[in-house]
Amino acid sequence: MVVKLYGQVTAACPQRVLLCLLEKKIEFEIVHIDLDTLEQKRPEHLLRQPFGQVPAIEDGDFKLFESRAIARYYATKYSDQGTNLLGKSLEHRAIVDQWADVEVGYFNVLVHPLVMNLVIKPRLGEECDAALVEELKVKLGVVLDIYDNQLASNRFLAGDEFTMADLTHMPAMGYLMRTDINRIVKDRANMNRWWEEVTARPAWKKLMKMAGF
């Protein structure tokens, strides 16, 4: 049975799940939830995701929301198929989880409001908070120095192989790299090297094509 993903293919959190499904070669079907018309806040969708956000999945009788929980579920369920996203030992898995958690607490917390102000607000005709953008850039620079240092001695965030730790960053990074502040990544040699390598992966290229980017 094919996994049904409720969401919009251009949105970062659904992309996190789609990228995982593509890396794991799992078949899926996208049921479009239109964010521009706030379809995610309507009662029908709130039954799938009580916080009124995308994505949510249905896999037969099994239902799940929170993109990172969904990605981990499929990475675990299909551990023997496609890319191994969760590490080869318990200890390696813990390092993968560590850097995936860093994405939540240090990276997304800054990149999300940056993308909101630089990409989404202009699209909706709202005013961008320029002072906030400046403040966030400074903070993000400090965080990316740590990432750059990690990537100086590691090919990927959690070691020598591409894992969930890298994957989970990619959708929001994709948005960041399409803004005019992308030098914040490009000027950091190891981060730039890492980003070019992860975006050369076939799964990412397929996702970008699906999203029309």
Added chain:
Amino acid sequence: MVMKVYGDGMSACVARVLLCLHEKETEFELVPVDLFACHHKLPSFLSMNPFGQVPVLQDEDLTLFESRAITAYIAEKHKDKGTDLTRHADAKEAAIVKLWSEVESHHFNPAISAVIHHLIVVPLQGKTPDAAIVEENLEKLGKVLDVYEEKLGKTKYLAGDSYTLADLHHVPYTYYFMKTGHAGLVNDRPNVKAWWEDLCSRPAFLKVSPGLTVAPATN
């Protein structure tokens, strides 16, 4: 060799790890890190966690930071003893535990930690809390607790009928929150209140809560 946790029991994120260790009946050594003297920003500490925060776990040659990655590691390593914190035997139940752990991380934690920061940490730094930020985050927290109230009307704990990491991760910040003047947000929601009282009755909680000693400013 016994696992080492670097940190101080008063830190909510350290307490999160300590709760997990007690639930899993795992011995550990707590290595004090003087947060008020900023020892967590010294190069010797940054070599363990480049983000300069507690907790850090050392288990033989593994060094780990991020409290929720640490709890996941401990729960998996010791999955055959103590409380079953991850429902590991069933992939779907395990996924639901992860789902509600993500909810804590993305929906609950940003709101509650902002309130705790302004009502407890900021006064300790001799500054004035930003009332607007507190109000805004109390409102966000209320909406999250509305979702919890409904969920906890259907299941005893967030991810089902047994206590898991999804519940545990909430405990330290909620403990501090209940000492502020806004405990009504929990107490006025009967299912959330009952759930919270249950979490506070657990032996692991009774061992860790005495360490949660930071007091809020009266407001």
